[in-house]
Amino acid sequence: MALFIKNLKAFINKENFDFENPHITLKAFHPQIYIMYMINGIFFNNRNSKIRYVYPMLNTTMALIASAFQMMFMYRGVTIEDYAFASESFCYVVILGTAPLVYISTLYNTDIIITQLNEMDKDFIFISSLTTKHRDHFLKGQLIIWQLCLAWFAFCTVVCGMYIVNTFVLLFHYSLIATQDEHMIRPLIFPMWLPEDDPYRTPNYEIFMFFQIVLISIIYQNFCGYVYIQFHILIHYYTIMDVIILDFEDIFDDLDESVVDLKKDDSRRVEVQLILNSRMKRIVQWHISVIKSLDTLSSVYGPPLVYQVMFSSVAICIMAYQVVNQLENGKVDFLFAMLWFGACVQLWIPCYLGTLMRDKIMSSSYSYFNMLRQSTKD
Template identity: 45%
Template sequence: MGIFKGFKRFFFKENFEFSRPDVDLDNFHPQLRRLIIPLGIFFNNQDSFIRFLNPVLNSTMVLIAVVMEVIFVTHGIKIVDYSFSTECFCYLVMLLYVPVLYFSVLVNKDSMLEILDQMEGDFKFICNLDDKHRDHFLKRQLLIWQFCLIWMATISTVACLIGLRTLIPLTYQTLISTHDEHTIRPLLFPVWLPEDDPYRTPNYEIFLFFQMYFLWMFVQSFGVNVYIQFHMLIHNYTILELVIIDFEMIFEDLDENVVYLSRYHPRRVLTQKIFNNRIQRIVAWHDSVFTSFDNLSSIQGPVICYQVLFSPIAVCLMMFQIADKLEGGKIDIYFAVLLSVSTFQLWMPCYLGSLLRNKGFNVGEACWNSGWNTTPLAPMIRNDIAIVMSRAQQPLSMKFFCLPDLTLETFSSIMSSAYSYFNMIRQSNN
């Protein structure tokens, strides 16, 4: 019971003082920078060559693994074992995700640092505003924190289950089974060698070690990147919500009679200054979202483009594995979980993309419905409202070469393509 209460306090940040004056990105999200460091982004010594160590090592190991998976796929096709070849090809597609991610993050290091600096600035500025802005902002940040815990726990659990799927039978064979059972020591993923037995010592131990290493590496890269996508998209979504809140308050507590005064009258000058400050904050926030999307596009563009292009193939192969096992009267829980995770990591940016696109248009609607047509103060701010409304008509989306808009329509198209490939493979296999 004490453990549950402790987790509940940690999950809802009950021990965090939300009213403290020094709330910033680092003390509210201490996990963000720590998770980004293994991707090759250092924050103290930003140009250190040590930051390349982990990405280069992992990418090199992945490329070696990809060559071996190509050999496995070719072997599976030659012996007409399509279950083996499709499973290996699925792993090949998943492995190539890792170097694409490392390359994209390292090349666009400055964009990543700029996004983090902008988020840090948002924290410091918004947490010094009134309670309405501050509470709404921190509520969304708490949601990001909770998603991080849930997602990293989920992806780590999946990785542990994959490892236990091998380690439990291996423990049984080591401690309990007898020689006359003729068991073969299991590996996490299927392997084949042309002139040797991969399951003999020391081949088996080498393959097991590196497969465990790849499992951890995939959590460290793929799992972290999905969280980063969510964090940055929801942060921008929150900024747009604050823009809408500001439009709802733009004519609040202002004297309408100043419009009948001279332009140089102190009361009118003061009102105009208040308007200018309010519009300046709205424009700055709105523009920061577009800037953030430009930076995010340069970082995540190649990764998401890879996801969009190859996810239909990976999803199709996973469905084929599940269907192939079902025909034999077995349920492949491993590939069912893998399919669920793969579908979620594709659905999530598409769903958030739709939310952000609609929220961007909602800014224009909030501007139109701000009450400018019912107050005599409208002429003092009419030009500014027209400019913001015009900018709000530009859809928010990540732009990259060959990358479609990330919306639920895109997700539906990808899943339809995956199902079409699945039917084609099933028909050719029959």
């Protein structure tokens, strides 16, 4: 057990990774982002392969069919005044609706996404060749991305896994422990209703159970990956802003200030000016890179993000109602409570990181003004 914990800690902290390598790449440090994009239909070796559309199309079709069923369940719940059933179905419709939007946005903007990944890779290669101070700030931020990625996927695995585990525990109870006078029916992951048939009879039950497990897998891959990619890109450029601030602070380091009194065409002054110009050029290029990345993020994931913000607030309220309603009946709906917490977190992540980016941009502005003031004093 101690060895397992030690290995797990080493994995989380990337203790076996060579942080001193002067040529670290994005793929070497964050292979998971390439895997997430590959699942969403972006191939990096054979970019024009038609096969890349198969998996997203199958998942999108499944999500749309499931959404249609959930809408039918919503209507059924409203007509029989079973608002708990209707509200639960609405929440699932909101969650399933994310899948088509993410797949379409990703596939439509494939070239833009690949260009952005290449730019992020260039950031890795360039900064890993800089001074220790720059490398440490940047790689520390990248390590945080890796750890947050593991934490987010662990949380999503628990939530999605509990839906399946809870259902199989109830099924185990039904099959081996329950008595006939309990009048139980075999449980499904998501409650169902059919107008002219019983979804809980064989073989309907087995078919619906299989497809509901598949839906859990689709939601896990798509939604978790979408939120992860959001915070990965935002935190990556947040660390770039840290490097920009360091550059502002060090912009006059090791420069000969006495050349100010020399003529403009003096070789010593020209040499110092060229060094200063190259440092300013690097700061400007990184600023442009950050601006482009935020534009890319909004253009690629703008529609899913708008959908996420618009409908998550409604879904969160309905989930809270569902949990409270069950509490009033003497039951604890821990699955919906976990889903409610996850919905709050996924909505909080882009809002919080957006605020951090705004504050960091303001900090870079202050660093620029401090640099100007220092140059004026000198």
